[in-house]
Amino acid sequence: MRAAYFKEHGGSEKILYGDYPDPEPGPAETLVRVRACALNQVDMLLLDGRFPPPEGLPHVNGCEVAGTIESDTVKGFAKGARVVVFPGFSCGTCEYCLRGERTVCLRYGYLGAHKDGGYAELVRVPVPNLVALDERLSFEAAASLPLAALTSWHALVVQAEVKPGQTVLVHAAGSGVGSAAIQIARLAGARVITTVGSDDKIDFAKSLGAEAVVNYRTQDFVEEVRKWTGKRGVDIVVEHIGGETFEKSVYALTRLGVMVSIGSHDTHWGRMDLRQVYQKNLRVKGTNLGSITELTTVLDHVARGLLRPVIDRTFPLSNARAAVQYVLDRKQKGKVLLVP
Ligand SMILES: [Zn+2]
Structure with missing residues (x-):
């Protein structure tokens, strides 16, 4: 097959x-012909070596895949059936899986990280990870959802328990996580303030439902949150940047507020003023991905027009290098996709 891969970091x-080499499916796996694959920030960490692929190099990135079943032996799916791939792998037998918390499985892994992913014509996938794709959804729309949108859904709806009337700070409206989180918070009846790195993303952020938009390069987001909330602070922060953004986010929260930490795309490190945590009775909740049931809920919301997949650009797989550079340059407004 043809694939976009790397054999050294950079x-x-x-x-x-x-x-x-064509992927060789194991006993409980099957091949999916990739029709669309979305890029993610984690791809950049795998590429530059901050999160080196556990199985070593060469490696094929790509966590978010929609495509068709390549084999005629998959129970419940005809050959050629349209599917989207749930990107998380779990063992089903460890203490945490047995507790129903598969995203903290002792042997947890991601498509495109712990196995070769979807920057390719074919990908091997565990059969339980296949989700039938509604005819109303394009491959591109479906591929834009299973990592970023699902993670945002789980973070806001399940972990932070967002409620109507609450205020939410979403970092990086232009990212996959950010563009989904703004919409999900609005769907729940919350009000949203968000950040962007350039003024040309302000209208985009507003079109997703953000009420206030802060350019974090020219404005202090804590000050702007305080202004927007009448000095109160927000109920929830969706944090996926790390470093100074994480450190300052604690000052943007009101009492009893929740910070959901769902990534560290700039740096894995962040300090925290603990006085803020105990004096304001804050909750800091780590979260990753969500369940297959939540993914089908997200897909259903998109099919019914309640959530909008935010696709910025589609690149041919052969031009994956340009697609990666586009994301590294932080030019995107929503998801960037590869199509073989
Ligand atoms: Zn497990």
């Missing part, structure tokens, strides 16, 4: 496009 120039 920037987009390390992405190679060419022949790559």
Whole structure:
């Protein structure tokens, strides 16, 4: 098959496009022909070596895949059936799986991280991870949802228990997580303030439902949150940047507020003023991904027009290097996709 892969760490120039061995499915796996694959920030960490692929190099990135079943032996799916792939792998037998908390499985892994992913014509997938794709959803729309939108859904709806009338700070409206989180918070009846890195993303952020937009390069987001909430602070912060953004977010929260930490796309490190945590009785909740049931709920909301998949650009797989550079340059407004 053809794939966009890398065999050493670095920037987009390390992405190679060419022949790559066909994936060989194991006993409980099948092959999916990739029709669309979305890029994610975690791809950049895998590429530059901050999160080196556990199975080593060469490696094919790509966590979010929609496509068709390549085999005629998959129970419940005909050959050619349209599917979207749930990207998390769990063992089903460890203490946490047995407690129903598969995202903290002792042997947890992601498509495109712990196994080769969807920057390719074919990908091997555990059969339980296949989700039938509604005819109303395009492959591109479906591929834009299973990691970023699902993670945002789980963070806001399940972990932070967002409620009508609450206020939410969503970092990075232009990102996949941010563009989904704004819409999900609005769907729940909350009000949203968000951040962007350039003024040309302000209208985009508002079109998703954000009431206030802060350019974090020219404005202090804590000050702007305080102004927007009449000095009160927000009930929830959706944090996925790390470093100074994480550190300052604690000052943007009101008493009894919740910070959901769902990524560390700039740095894995962040300090915290603990006085803020105990004096304001804050909750800091780590979260990753969500359940397959939540993914089908997200897909259903999109099919019914209640959530909008935010797709910025589609690149041919052969031009994956340009797609990666586009994301590294932080140019995107929503998801960037590869199509073989
Ligand atoms: Zn497990």
